[in-house]
Amino acid sequence: xxxxxxxxxxxxxxxxxxxxxxxxxxxxxxxxxxxxxxxxxxxxxxxxxxxxxxxxxxxxxxxxxxxxxxxxxxxxxxxxxxxxxxxxxxxxxxxxxxxxxxxxxxxxxxxxxxxxxxxxxxxxxxxxxxxxxxxxxxxxxxxxxxxxxxxxxxxxxxxxxxxxxxxxxxxxxxxxxxxxxxxxxxxxxxxxxxxxxxxxxxxxxxxxxxxxxxxxxxxxxxxxxxxxxxxxxxxxxxxxxxxxxxxxxxxxxxxxxxxxxxxxxxxxxxxxxxxxxxxxxxxxxxxxxxxxxxxxxxxxxxxxxxxxx
Amino acid sequence: xxxxxxxxxxxxxxxxxxxxxxxxxxxxxxxxxxxxxxxxxxxxxxxxxxxxxxxxxxxxxxxxxxxxxxxxxxxxxxxxxxxxxxxxxxxxxxxxxxxxxxxxxxxxxxxxxxxxxxxxxxxxxxxxxxxxxxxxxxxxxxxxxxxxxxxxxxxxxxxxxxxxxxxxxxxxxxxxxxxxxxxxxxxxxxxxxxxxxxxxxxxxxxxxxxxxxxxxxxxxxxxxxxxxxxxxxxxxxxxxxxxxxxxxxxxxxxxxxxxxxxxxxxxxxxxxxxxxxxxxxxxxxxxxxxxxxxxxxxxxxxxxxxxxxxxxxxxxxxxxxxxxxxxxxxxxxxxxxxxxxxxxxxxxxxxxxxxxxxxxxxxxxxxxxxxxxxxxxxxxxxxxxxxxxxxxxxxxxxxxxxxxxxxxxxxxxxxxxx
Numbered sequence: 001x002x003x004x005x006x007x008x009x010x011x012x013x014x015x016x017x018x019x020x021x022x023x024x025x026x027x028x029x030x031x032x033x034x035x036x037x038x039x040x041x042x043x044x045x046x047x048x049x050x051x052x053x054x055x056x057x058x059x060x061x062x063x064x065x066x067x068x069x070x071x072x073x074x075x076x077x078x079x080x081x082x083x084x085x086x087x088x089x090x091x092x093x094x095x096x097x098x099x100x101x102x103x104x105x106x107x108x109x110x111x112x113x114x115x116x117x118x119x120x121x122x123x124x125x126x127x128x129x130x131x132x133x134x135x136x137x138x139x140x141x142x143x144x145x146x147x148x149x150x151x152x153x154x155x156x157x158x159x160x161x162x163x164x165x166x167x168x169x170x171x172x173x174x175x176x177x178x179x180x181x182x183x184x185x186x187x188x189x190x191x192x193x194x195x196x197x198x199x200x201x202x203x204x205x206x207x208x209x210x211x212x213x214x215x216x217x218x219x220x221x222x223x224x225x226x227x228x229x230x231x232x233x234x235x236x237x238x239x240x241x242x243x244x245x246x247x248x249x250x251x252x253x254x255x256x257x258x259x260x261x262x263x264x265x266x267x268x269x270x271x272x273x274x275x276x277x278x279x280x281x282x283x284x285x286x287x288x289x290x291x292x293x294x295x296x297x298x299x300x301x302x303x304x305x306x307x308x309x
Numbered sequence: 310x311x312x313x314x315x316x317x318x319x320x321x322x323x324x325x326x327x328x329x330x331x332x333x334x335x336x337x338x339x340x341x342x343x344x345x346x347x348x349x350x351x352x353x354x355x356x357x358x359x360x361x362x363x364x365x366x367x368x369x370x371x372x373x374x375x376x377x378x379x380x381x382x383x384x385x386x387x388x389x390x391x392x393x394x395x396x397x398x399x400x401x402x403x404x405x406x407x408x409x410x411x412x413x414x415x416x417x418x419x420x421x422x423x424x425x426x427x428x429x430x431x432x433x434x435x436x437x438x439x440x441x442x443x444x445x446x447x448x449x450x451x452x453x454x455x456x457x458x459x460x461x462x463x464x465x466x467x468x469x470x471x472x473x474x475x476x477x478x479x480x481x482x483x484x485x486x487x488x489x490x491x492x493x494x495x496x497x498x499x500x501x502x503x504x505x506x507x508x509x510x511x512x513x514x515x516x517x518x519x520x521x522x523x524x525x526x527x528x529x530x531x532x533x534x535x536x537x538x539x540x541x542x543x544x545x546x547x548x549x550x551x552x553x554x555x556x557x558x559x560x561x562x563x564x565x566x567x568x569x570x571x572x573x574x575x576x577x578x579x580x581x582x583x584x585x586x587x588x589x590x591x592x593x594x595x596x597x598x599x600x601x602x603x604x605x606x607x608x609x610x611x612x613x614x615x616x617x618x619x620x621x622x623x624x625x626x627x628x629x630x631x632x633x634x635x636x637x638x639x640x641x642x643x644x645x646x647x648x649x650x651x652x653x654x655x656x657x658x659x660x661x662x663x664x665x666x667x668x669x670x671x672x673x674x675x676x677x678x679x680x681x682x683x684x685x686x687x688x689x690x691x692x693x694x695x696x697x698x699x700x701x702x703x704x705x706x707x708x709x710x711x712x713x714x715x716x717x718x719x720x721x722x723x724x725x726x727x
Contacts, residue, residue, distance in 0.1 A: 082560030
C-alpha cells in the first residue's frame with residue numbers, strides 16, 4: 001500500500017500541492033484526475049522520491065521513501081510524462097541499461113527485455129535506434145522501462161499524452177494486464193475517459209487539492225443518479241441563471257463558458273417533464289444534450305468549470 | 310555497480326555514434342597537430358631567421374660585419390642572404406625577417422671616428438624574429454663603437470694607410486702593430502681576468518648524464534604541448550559533461566533518479582565516463598607529441614598524471630554542470646573557466662613571463678598543477694616521485710569537486726529546481 005499523508009509542496013508563493021492525503025490500496029488502479037497544473041506531477045514526483053515535500057510523508061509498504069529511498073525505489077516502477085529514453089541507443093540498449101540499475105543481468109535480463117518488448121509490440125524493433133521510432137513507439141518503450149523489473153508499484157504520469165489512439169489503447173491494455181497480475185497502479189491523467197475506463201478509484205485534484213475521492217459510481221452520484229442536461233446559451237447573464245434555478249426537479253451542477261449543467265433529480269418529476277419546462281423558459285438556449293452522469297459533470301459540479309486540459 | 314552501469318551505457322553511446330565520438334576528439338587533436346606542425350619536433354636550433362645583407366660600402370669592415378653573422382654559432386639560426394637594392398623590394402614582399410644595410414662610407418667613417426649608422430629594416434608582419442636581428446645588430450654596433458674609441462689612434466693610422474698607393478711600408482705596418490699590441494696589453498689588465506663569468510649548469514638527474522643531454526635537446530613543442538594538452542583535456546571534459554545538462558532538460562535525469570540511483574551514483578558514473586574520454590583524448594595527444602619527438606617521461610608517471618588530470622577536469626566540469634541552470638549557461642561558464650585557468654596556469658605562456666601579481670593565482674588552477682607536473686616529466690626528466698604533490702592535489706580537486714557537485718545536484722533536484 002502507498003500512504004500519502006498531508007503532503008504539501010510550495011514553489012515560492014505558489015502552492016503546488018496543498019495538504020493532500022490518500023491511500024493507494026494493494027492491487028488497485030488508482031487514478032489522479034485533474035487539469036494541467038493541478039499538482040499531479042508534483043504529487044507523483046514526491047511519491048517516487050525525487051522531489052522533497054515541504055511537509056507530510058509518503059509510506060510505501062511501511063517504509064518512508066525519504067528515510068529508505070533505495071529500498072523503496074526497488075519496488076517502484078515509474079513511467080514519467082516526458083519520453084525519457086536515449087534516442088541514440090537501441091530499444092534493447094535502453095532496457096539493458098535500465099535493468100542493470102535494478103541489478104538484473106545475463107539471461108534473466110535478456111528474457112525480461114524480450115518479454116516486455118513483446119508485451120508492448122516492440123519485439124521486432126528491439127535492435128533499432130530509438131530515434132527511428134514514432135512517438136507512440138517511444139511511449140511504449142517508456143512504459144517498458146517502468147515494467148522491466150516487475151515492480152510491486154507502478155506509477156504512471158500521463159503516459160498517453162500526444163500519441164495515436166491505437167498506441168493509447170495498447171498502453172491501457174498493458175496497464176490492465178499488469179494490474180490484473182497484482183501490481184498496484186497509480187495513474188495520473190487529465191483524460192476523463194481514461195480514468196473512467198481504467199481506474200478502480202479516482203481522486204479529482206485541482207489547484208493542488210483533492211476535491212473528491214471515490215469509485216466512479218461514488219463520484220458520479222455527486223452529479224445525480226439520473227440524467228444530466230447540458231445546455232448551451234448566454235448563461236453569463238445572472239438573471240437567466242436565476243430563472244433556470246427556479247425550475248423544479250432540476251439541480252444546477254455548474255456553469256461553464258456559455259453553458260450550464262443540470263442534474264435531473266431521481267426523486268423528481270423526471271426528464272420528460274423537466275425538459276419542456278427548460279425549453280419554454282425563454283432562456284435563449286442554443287443547444288441541449290442529455291448525458292449519463294460522468295466525471296466531466298462531477299468536475300463542473302466541484303469546480304464550476306470544464307476539465308479541458 | 311550503478312556507476313559502472315552508467316559508464317557502460319555511455320560507452321555504448323560513444324560506440325553507436327562514431328561521428329559524434331570522432332568530433333569529440335577532433336578539437337584537441339587538431340590543436341595538437343597544428344602546434345606540432347608549426348613548431349615541429351626539433352629544438353630551438355631549427356628556427357631559421359632569414360636576414361638580407363645589403364652592403365653598399367663593400368669594404369673590409371662591412372665584410373667583417375657580414376661574416377660575423379655567418380660564423381659557425383650564429384649561422385645555425387641566421388640565414389644571411391647578400392642582396393643589393395632589390396632587398397628593399399624583397400622586404401616589401403615579406404621574404405625575410407629583416408634587412409641589414411651598411412651604407413657607403415661606413416668603414417671610412419668608422420676609421421676616422423665619424424658618426425655612422427647600421428640600418429635595420431624589420432618585417433612588420435613578424436614580431437619575434439626581427440627583434441632578434443635588431444638586438445644582434447645593436448650588440449654589434451656597441452662593440453664597434455667601443456673599438457672605435459679604444460683604438461682611435463691606430464684606426465686613424467689604418468685609414469691613412471688605406472689612402473696610399475701600393476703596399477704600406479714595413480715600418481708603418483710594424484709601428485701600427487706595436488701600437489695595437491701595446492693597446493691590447495693595456496686592455497688586458499682591465500678585461501682579464503673577467504669579473505663576471507657566465508656558467509650554464511643543468512640540474513643533474515638520477516638517470517644520469519644521458520638524460521641531461523636529452524633535456525638540452527628538448528624542442529619548443531615540448532614547452533607548449535603539455536599545457537596545450539591539459540587545456541584540450543578540459544575542453545574534452547566540457548564536451549563530455551554536457552550530457553548532464555541534456556539529461557536534465559530531457560527529463561532523463563529525473564527518470565533515472567526514480568530508480569535506486571542517488572545523485573552521487575549518477576555523477577560518479579558520469580565522472581568515470583568523462584575520465585575515460587579525457588584519458589583517451591590525452592593519450593592521442595601524447596601520440597601526436599611523441600611522433601614529433603616529444604618524450605613524455607616515464608610511462609607509469611605519465612599515465613597516472615593523465616588519469617589525475619582527467620579526474621580533476623571531470624570533477625570541475627561536473628561541478629559546473631551541476632550548478633548552472635541551462636546548457637547555454639554551462640557552456641559559457643565552463644569556457645570562461647577553461648580559458649582563464651589555461652592563461653593563469655601556464656598553458657599559453659611560461660609562468661615566468663606573467664606579471665608578478667598574477668603568479669600566485671596560478672596555484673589555484675588545476676592547469677598549473679598538471680602542466681607543472683608534465684614539465685617535470687618532459688623538461689626536467691623527473692619521475693613519479695617528483696610529481697606526487699601535484700598528483701595529490703589533482704586527485705583531491707577531482708574528488709572534492711565531484712562530492713560538492715553531487716551534493717548540489719541532489720539538493721537542487723529535491724528542491725524542484727531541476
